[in-house]
Amino acid sequence: VTMPVSRARRLRDLLESNQLEFIMEAHNGLSARIIEEAGFAGIWASGLALSAAFGVRDSNEASWTQVLEAVEFMADATTVPILLDGDTGYGNFNNLRRLVTKLESRGVAGVCIEDKLFPKTNSFIDGERQALADVDEFCGKIRAGKDAQRDPDFCIVARVEALIAGWSVEEALERAKAYHAAGADAILIHDKAPRFDNIQRFADAWDQRCPLVIVPTKYYSTPTDVFRSAGISLAIWANHSIRASVTAMQRTAREVHDNQSVAGIEDRIAPVSEIFRLQGDDELRDAERRYTGSD
Ligand code: SPV
Numbered sequence: 001v002t003m004p005v006s007r008a009r010r011l012r013d014l015l016e017s018n019q020l021e022f023i024m025e026a027h028n029g030l031s032a033r034i035i036e037e038a039g040f041a042g043i044w045a046s047g048l049a050l051s052a053a054f055g056v057r058d059s060n061e062a063s064w065t066q067v068l069e070a071v072e073f074m075a076d077a078t079t080v081p082i083l084l085d086g087d088t089g090y091g092n093f094n095n096l097r098r099l100v101t102k103l104e105s106r107g108v109a110g111v112c113i114e115d116k117l118f119p120k121t122n123s124f125i126d127g128e129r130q131a132l133a134d135v136d137e138f139c140g141k142i143r144a145g146k147d148a149q150r151d152p153d154f155c156i157v158a159r160v161e162a163l164i165a166g167w168s169v170e171e172a173l174e175r176a177k178a179y180h181a182a183g184a185d186a187i188l189i190h191d192k193a194p195r196f197d198n199i200q201r202f203a204d205a206w207d208q209r210c211p212l213v214i215v216p217t218k219y220y221s222t223p224t225d226v227f228r229s230a231g232i233s234l235a236i237w238a239n240h241s242i243r244a245s246v247t248a249m250q251r252t253a254r255e256v257h258d259n260q261s262v263a264g265i266e267d268r269i270a271p272v273s274e275i276f277r278l279q280g281d282d283e284l285r286d287a288e289r290r291y292t293g294s295d
């Protein structure tokens with residue numbers, strides 16, 4: 001008898017495989033299902049996309065339990081592993097412990113936490129240099145999270161914001177080494193530069209100590225093979241589902257408003273039957289036959 005492989009195990013396998021893997025952003029049950037159907041072996045539950053879908057800012061305006069509820073819908077709608085963007089862990093080490101416990105109970109495979117201060121600010125928002133967490137405090141948070149997990153495969157990814165905050169590659173390396181020593185299963189090295197150079201330098205010096213994760217939002221024109229040669233384990237397409245849906249909804253809404261008719265768009269949008277399919281309506285029809293004897 002073969003045991004089904006847990007989602008946490010599959011996320012761990014994505015991180016630890018010796019090839020470059022990809023996951024993509026989703027922000028609710030429907031988008032999560034679409035990402036899985038497209039063939040992705042995992043899903044990024046993006047803080048930016050979740051908050052945008054709620055209509056609030058990426059500044060911890062949605063509470064952690066509201067995020068938990070959204071990610072639970074995503075887990076229910078899918079079978080692939082979900083890595084939650086857990087921002088700073090929504091507080092101190094104790095808040096992270098509670099988050100990890102709740103995520104495991106909801107079938108979420110792992111969480112990524114970043115070394116910033118609560119309430120966080122999105123990494124791409126210009127302004128003052130963003131303040132980073134104290135290294136020892138962040139390491140304690142990682143250790144507390146690792147001690148809290150019951151499934152040994154649950155993954156904690158530590159995200160280094162040093163490059164975003166304008167610090168050097170050396171500072172980023174020091175922090176990453178400390179987070180790895182504290183028990184992080186992988187390091188997400190983030191940057192907002194249009195070029196991959198600093199992450200390349202980081203990856204060269206990192207020398208495969210543990211898996212590296214990247215978010216190629218700003219250096220999107222860098223060929224994927226460059227990430228592969230740099231030894232990156234996981235690339236996250238972090239916000240492209242919500243951005244695609246915003247463009248589609250804006251165009252559609254404008255056109256319907258201006259034309260006072262939906263006749264012109266009918267052929268360009270998903271039919272209602274496709275919505276039913278994505279909702280898994282077939283299964284309910286079958287269940288009705290099975291449990292009520294009706295047809
Ligand atoms: C997110 O998707 O919310 C992220 C990635 O954290 S970024 O927006 O690039 O900071």
Ligand code: MG
Pocket residue numbers: 046047048085087
């Ligand atoms: Mg985020």
